[in-house]
Amino acid sequence: MSGDAERARLLRWVERVTDFCAEEWGLPPITGRILGWLMICDPAEQSAGQIAEAIQASRASLTSNMRFLTAIGLVRKVRRSGERSAYYRIEDDAWQKVIQRKLDGLSAFGEIADEGIALAGGDDHRAERVRAAHDSLAWLRDLAARHPLRR
Structure with a gap:
């Protein structure tokens, strides 16, 4: 070529x-x-x-x-x-930094979701919607913890 x-x-x-x-x-x-x-x-x-x-x-x-x-x-x-x-x-670790920043941001939103669940209280529909966000973020955090990036 x-x-x-x-x-x-x-x-x-x-x-x-x-x-x-x-x-x-x-x-x-x-x-x-x-x-x-x-x-x-x-x-x-x-x-x-x-x-x-x-x-x-x-x-x-x-x-x-x-x-x-x-x-x-x-x-x-x-x-x-x-x-x-x-x-x-x-x-060399640029993409690891990008991913870690994204995970940190999502983790911070997980804390906000925790507060939302407490505010909504009980098992009503508001708590379910906030819990959906919380559970998705917890899954991603747990996945990242079980499979850390290696170079």
């Missing part, structure tokens, strides 16, 4: 990641493109200029999104001795 064809295949995949991140997590498209590119690029560490060129983004837009991704721990900034440019790579 030619270099251009391979690059086109990679960029189509990056766009699939972009669409997922936008639809599922409400992230701006450029953020999804950065994540997708850093997941599939070679070498794994890329300068801001390399990333901007690959995903056809402006440096200004890229910089603010790189700061965001670095701040939330999905991307790491890497310095190489003797070089002025910073390089970026996706953290």
